[in-house]
Amino acid sequence: MFKNDFPYFQNSKVVYLDNGATTQKPKSVIDSQVDYYTQYCANTHRSNFGHANKATQEFEKVRVILKEFINASKNEEIIFTKGVTESINFIASSFATHFKTVIISSLEHHSNITPWHMQGRSLGNGLEVVNFKENLDFDFEHFEELLKANPNSFVSITHISNAFGKIHDIKTITKIAHDYGAIVMIDGAQSLAHLKVDVKELDVDFFAISGHKTFAPTGVGAIYVKEKFLKDLKAYQTGGATINDVDFNHSTLLDSPYKFEAGTQNIAGIIGFGKALEYINHIHYKNIQSYEHNVYNYLDEELKKLPDIIFYNDISDSIGSRSFNFKGIVHDDIGILIDKMNIAVRVGHHCAQPIMKKLGIKGTIRVSTAFYNDFVDVDKLIEALTKALKILKD
Ligand SMILES: Cc1ncc(COP(=O)(O)O)c(C=O)c1O
Incomplete structure (x- = not known):
């Protein structure tokens, strides 16, 4: 229907x-692409003429839509990326000095495994994997053992397994992890197409989002970062649009989210992402x-x-x-x-x-x-x- x-x-x-690989796109999303490219194609956050301002406004509107969609507190907690793969690589590269061990589940996508291998080589972080039980259930006893044995952990776990459809009980995982002082990131690549996500209710610290698996164009996504972690997060790439002041030896960056969104963004894609979220709200x-x-x-x-x-x-x-x-x-x-x-x-x-x-x-x-x-x-x-x-x- x-x-x-x-x-x-x-x-x-x-x-x-x-x-699970990618979703189809509603007409409103497709129309928004044609609209941007035929009616107000301009770069965002730079020039100050009419269509450039409109592009910036439409782009920033999506940050607010997404913030409300997942019940984040502030616009700065929403950082646009290419998708979940980039979101996880960004956090792995920028935040890995804040913990010693990464704990993942047995059901992870490669995007939540290989970024940790890269960090493991350079930073010496350990990678621990929670066992699964019959029916691919998450083994909570083993999870607690790993948290106990590895103080200062970062738990990075998929919400819904792309391979088997299994939903992890994120609220309970987060509660237990926080009781042991761990920080929690959720791979939400498969989440928003199927389930309402409320980052406050789940109490997650980071939540990675894929646009193209949520009825939006390819090449867009986001990472939600709980406000208290923003100050510890290093920029993972810099350049145009991230900068406060530059001379040849030194540069200072803008605040979040702009310091994390280097270069020209996928403007049409992000505008389409907003339309996809509005479509979900509508139905x-x-x-x-x-x-x-x-x-x-x-x-x-x-x-x-x-x-x-x-x-x-x-x-x-x-x-x-x-x-x-x-x-x-x-x-x-x-x-x-x-x-x-x-x-x-x-x-x-x-x-x-x-x-x-x-x-x-x-x-x-x-x-x-x-x-x-x-x-x-x-x-x-x-x-x-x-x-x-x-x-x-x-
Ligand atoms: C569970 C899971 N994590 C991560 C990814 C990668 O997401 P993206 O395509 O947004 O980079 C996928 C894509 O299949 C996925 O299903």
Whole structure:
């Protein structure tokens, strides 16, 4: 019922079930790109003529929209980035001298693993990984052991696993981590497309956001930084638009957020990000969650009817992604066959190789939903999987 808001679905026969990779964009987001480039294309925070001022105003409006969207306290707590990968690399590079150990979960995306390897080499930080239990549940006992053994930790954990859809209980993780004096960053790449996020209620210290996984253009995102940490955060790149005063030997920087946003930003993309958030506000999370939940449950029920299917978790505390394999069948073969039937899913390790290795597999077939997917999409997927299985087994 929401597909009418998304031009992609009018132009394409594809059953799009790869929302964990990126989401489709509503018309209001696409229109905002054309609008910026055809009506007021100018750089922000520099020139002082009419369209430049309008571009700056539209850009800064998005900071306020995002601040309110996640219930942050101040505009300066919202720093725009290219996406979650850049957000985490920024914090890893700029803040790693403030802790000795990073604690991550077993379900992390590579973007929340490899930035810590780079810092580990240069700063000597340890990287600890919380075990998972049956059903891919977070092992809270092991988490506490790690916090106890590693005072001065930085906990960096994904909110929703992109590979398995598992939702981590961030409120509890943050409470426990803070009790041990640790600082907490959440990888929220998969969050805003599915769940309402309130950074005050979750009490997180840093929260990384991906625009393109939240119905916005690619190449935009943000990092929320709790005000008290801003003064400790070093600029990770500098140049145009970050500067207060420069001579050839010395420079002083502006305050947050500008000192962290070096160079010309993805202006159109950020304006589109604002439109995407307004679109979500318009249709409301209550509807997104209930609609998507019904389709996700139906997907699970229908998948379970297929022969020899292997799941790695049930759908308790999960949303978005559903990952599986079929006994004796290579996941890539399924991907190739159902692509020919116009079904778009992702097959492979989903940038989460370590958990795949722990499970003793090379990858999975991942179906990832958004609120615009419907029961018909699931029926078409099941029909395609049934045909593919028949071809591969015959
Ligand atoms: C859990 C998770 N973290 C990080 C990323 C990287 O996000 P971005 O594409 O915004 O850099 C992704 C993208 O797939 C993801 O799913």
